Amino acid sequence: MDLKILIITVSKSAKDDSITTIENIDANRDGLMLLFEKQNPKSIHNPNLVEFGTELTSFLNEITNDDILLVYYAGHGLKDPNKRTTVYLETYDSMRSDLQHTSYDIKNFVTDIQNSVAKRKIIIIDSCYSGAAHPYDNIMGIDDGDNDDFLKEHIEKSKYTGVYILTSTKKNEPARYPGDKPKEPTFFTGELLHILNNGLEDYTKESINCNDLFNELKERLKNKKKPEPCQSNYGNVHDLPFWPNNSYNPDIAKPTSSKAYQTNSSKETTNKTYTISYKIDNVVIKQQEIQFNSLIKHIDAPQKNGYTFSGWQCEYTTMPAYDVVVTGRYKKNINWKRIMTVATGLVAIAIILYYISNRNDNTNTTIYTDSFYGRNDIEQYVVPEGIEYIEAEAFRECTNLKEITLPKSLKRIGSDAFRDCKSLHKVNIPNSLNEIFGNPFIGVDDLNISFDNGSDNNGYYKKVANYLIDLNENKIVSYLGNQAIVNNFPSECTSIGEYAFSERKTITEIDMSSSNINSIGDFSFEQCVNLKSLKLPENLKQIGMNPFCNIHAEVDDFSNESIVLEDGVLVDKINRLLVAYIGNSNEVNLNIKNLFNAKESIRTIGCYAFEGCGFIKTFVTDNISIDNICSDSGLTEEQIQKLK
Numbered sequence: 001m002d003l004k005i006l007i008i009t010v011s012k013s014a015k016d017d018s019i020t021t022i023e024n025i026d027a028n029r030d031g032l033m034l035l036f037e038k039q040n041p042k043s044i045h046n047p048n049l050v051e052f053g054t055e056l057t058s059f060l061n062e063i064t065n066d067d068i069l070l071v072y073y074a075g076h077g078l079k080d081p082n083k084r085t086t087v088y089l090e091t092y093d094s095m096r097s098d099l100q101h102t103s104y105d106i107k108n109f110v111t112d113i114q115n116s117v118a119k120r121k122i123i124i125i126d127s128c129y130s131g132a133a134h135p136y137d138n139i140m141g142i143d144d145g146d147n148d149d150f151l152k153e154h155i156e157k158s159k160y161t162g163v164y165i166l167t168s169t170k171k172n173e174p175a176r177y178p179g180d181k182p183k184e185p186t187f188f189t190g191e192l193l194h195i196l197n198n199g200l201e202d203y204t205k206e207s208i209n210c211n212d213l214f215n216e217l218k219e220r221l222k223n224k225k226k227p228e229p230c231q232s233n234y235g236n237v238h239d240l241p242f243w244p245n246n247s248y249n250p251d252i253a254k255p256t257s258s259k260a261y262q263t264n265s266s267k268e269t270t271n272k273t274y275t276i277s278y279k280i281d282n283v284v285i286k287q288q289e290i291q292f293n294s295l296i297k298h299i300d301a302p303q304k305n306g307y308t309f310s311g312w313q314c315e316y317t318t319m320p321a322y323d324v325v326v327t328g329r330y331k332k333n334i335n336w337k338r339i340m341t342v343a344t345g346l347v348a349i350a351i352i353l354y355y356i357s358n359r360n361d362n363t364n365t366t367i368y369t370d371s372f373y374g375r376n377d378i379e380q381y382v383v384p385e386g387i388e389y390i391e392a393e394a395f396r397e398c399t400n401l402k403e404i405t406l407p408k409s410l411k412r413i414g415s416d417a418f419r420d421c422k423s424l425h426k427v428n429i430p431n432s433l434n435e436i437f438g439n440p441f442i443g444v445d446d447l448n449i450s451f452d453n454g455s456d457n458n459g460y461y462k463k464v465a466n467y468l469i470d471l472n473e474n475k476i477v478s479y480l481g482n483q484a485i486v487n488n489f490p491s492e493c494t495s496i497g498e499y500a501f502s503e504r505k506t507i508t509e510i511d512m513s514s515s516n517i518n519s520i521g522d523f524s525f526e527q528c529v530n531l532k533s534l535k536l537p538e539n540l541k542q543i544g545m546n547p548f549c550n551i552h553a554e555v556d557d558f559s560n561e562s563i564v565l566e567d568g569v570l571v572d573k574i575n576r577l578l579v580a581y582i583g584n585s586n587e588v589n590l591n592i593k594n595l596f597n598a599k600e601s602i603r604t605i606g607c608y609a610f611e612g613c614g615f616i617k618t619f620v621t622d623n624i625s626i627d628n629i630c631s632d633s634g635l636t637e638e639q640i641q642k643l644k
Contacts, residue, residue, distance in 0.1 A: 005039050008074075069118040130167035131171035195216050208245050211239065311329060366387065392414030483506065487514075504528050514538075521544045532554060540562065545579070562574055569592060577606050578605045587620065
């Protein structure tokens with residue numbers, strides 16, 4: 001039995017300049033090839049669509065029934081502008097104008113791997129919107145030396161079977177990478193490499209399984225305020241110990257079978273020391289032995305002419321049960337006298353650069369993710385002509401930004417592009433803007449939107465009262481008001497887009513009963529935490545991932561052919577999927593009366609269905625058998641056990 005690994009990485013597109021080159025993905029590939037060197041992984045770097053499909057098929061055809069299959073992909077996740085729920089994986093010849101024929105559909109990618117003969121399959125995807133790889137009907141609840149020798153010793157052929165999928169983001173969330181540090185991996189893969197190279201925080205475990213990896217990834221990324229990963233599982237592959245835990249300490253991990261052993265083990269571990277090595281400019285300048293769990297007191301750094309020491313890079317305050325290497329950082333001192341000497345020249349250069357940056361032949365067409373993220377020094381900004389795409393989160397948390405002028409060349413705006421720009425009150429919409437992803441204006445109140453042509457629309461988007469509407473899909477993109485009661489939905493709108501009302505904390509009552517809404521998108525009302533009353537639209541047919549995350553209100557019961565809301569439990573009847581719990585009781589009755597017939601019941605608990613519901617103590621299930629529980633359902637381990 002072997003671990004067979006395929007690494008697919010796409011860092012650039014040769015045919016579409018609007019698709020950003022991400023050099024960090026080259027670092028992802030290098031790090032993974034080094035990590036899995038003994039497993040002889042196969043690498044496909046920057047393939048076109050034909051090469052992508054051919055090489056993937058060839059690799060899968062070589063897999064045997066007993067192999068453990070691990071397929072990794074990193075690159076752009078691209079949304080189809082015509083079918084925005086469809087996500088494509090970037091190839092070397094991807095073009096936004098024809099994704100269907102130049103890129104790989106993420107669902108087909110997963111299906112191709114699922115159909116291989118291997119009993120154990122692990123799929124890891126690091127891309128924007130990668131959560132689209134998780135199929136609802138495959139989401140299941142997950143319970144909480146030499147690598148080849150390790151695998152042979154710890155894996156029983158018949159014990160683990162199924163498919164496990166790990167993605168860097170939710171299905172509607174962009175991925176992130178340190179664009180200013182192109183030699184470093186993306187944030188998700190960087191943490192993944194750190195864990196597999198250095199081991200888990202829990203050094204009592206001898207091996208790492210998929211669930212261990214996910215839990216530590218999620219915690220590390222959450223603490224660094226980066227997008228959190230998602231996982232889904234079919235079978236029990238999540239328990240597969242596929243990699244050694246390099247932080248494993250057998251002195252701590254020994255079974256505590258007797259009181260005498262506990263005393264000796266504790267004494268032995270307490271007295272054990274580990275080495276901390278100090279590096280400056282890649283040279284170890286000193287090492288010291290520190291007792292396990294003792295406070296780390298760093299050495300004094302040597303002086304460096306022309307530089308000021310800025311600190312030791314060390315994530316530990318007490319010594320872990322393994323050796324540690326820390327690196328010293330220096331900051332170059334500023335020579336103010338020289339700066340003043342060349343100031344006149346710099347002013348001249350600045351004028352020239354400004355002229356160049358505003359020429360008509362400017363080839364930079366994108367403002368990238370993180371370009372202005374968190375910049376509090378900007379109050380007004382004019383986006384240069386020639387810019388066609390403002391990526392997701394480009395201006396996020398520019399809290400003092402009051403006004404932004406968009407160019408006539410702009411075609412697309414990414415999700416969360418202006419999120420939490422609390423002071424923003426004025427934005428213009430050019431005639432060229434034809435695509436908005438998600439809701440760019442979450443956390444922006446009293447925004448005045450105007451159109452360059454002087455009307456209320458540009459042919460693609462329209463402003464009606466406090467709503468920004470997508471005219472092609474008759475969809476509410478963003479709610480821009482701050483009223484307490486919302487009941488005047490535009491008559492032309494039949495759907496509410498993802499995150500459209502997100503974080504509107506002034507709303508206390510929503511009444512959609514007389515609207516023409518028939519579809520409510522993912523997380524569309526999330527964090528409307530003061531919502532107390534909710535009425536659903538009569539014609540509601542489709543509902544996305546919990547649109548009412550962290551909302552607990554008094555809700556009217558509701559039922560039609562497709563949807564039922566009973567005692568706060570919102571269910572997609574067609575898929576027998578529990579979408580959300582919106583009530584505020586600590587006892588939840590899952591015996592829904594208004595399903596099609598008495599024999600039918602809820603089968604699946606969807607992603608984030610119980611987000612913020614830690615107060616629930618009891619579930620009434622009678623004879624209901626819950627088959628599938630999304631790993632990101634929001635349920636605690638204790639609550640899951642009560643459901644089982």
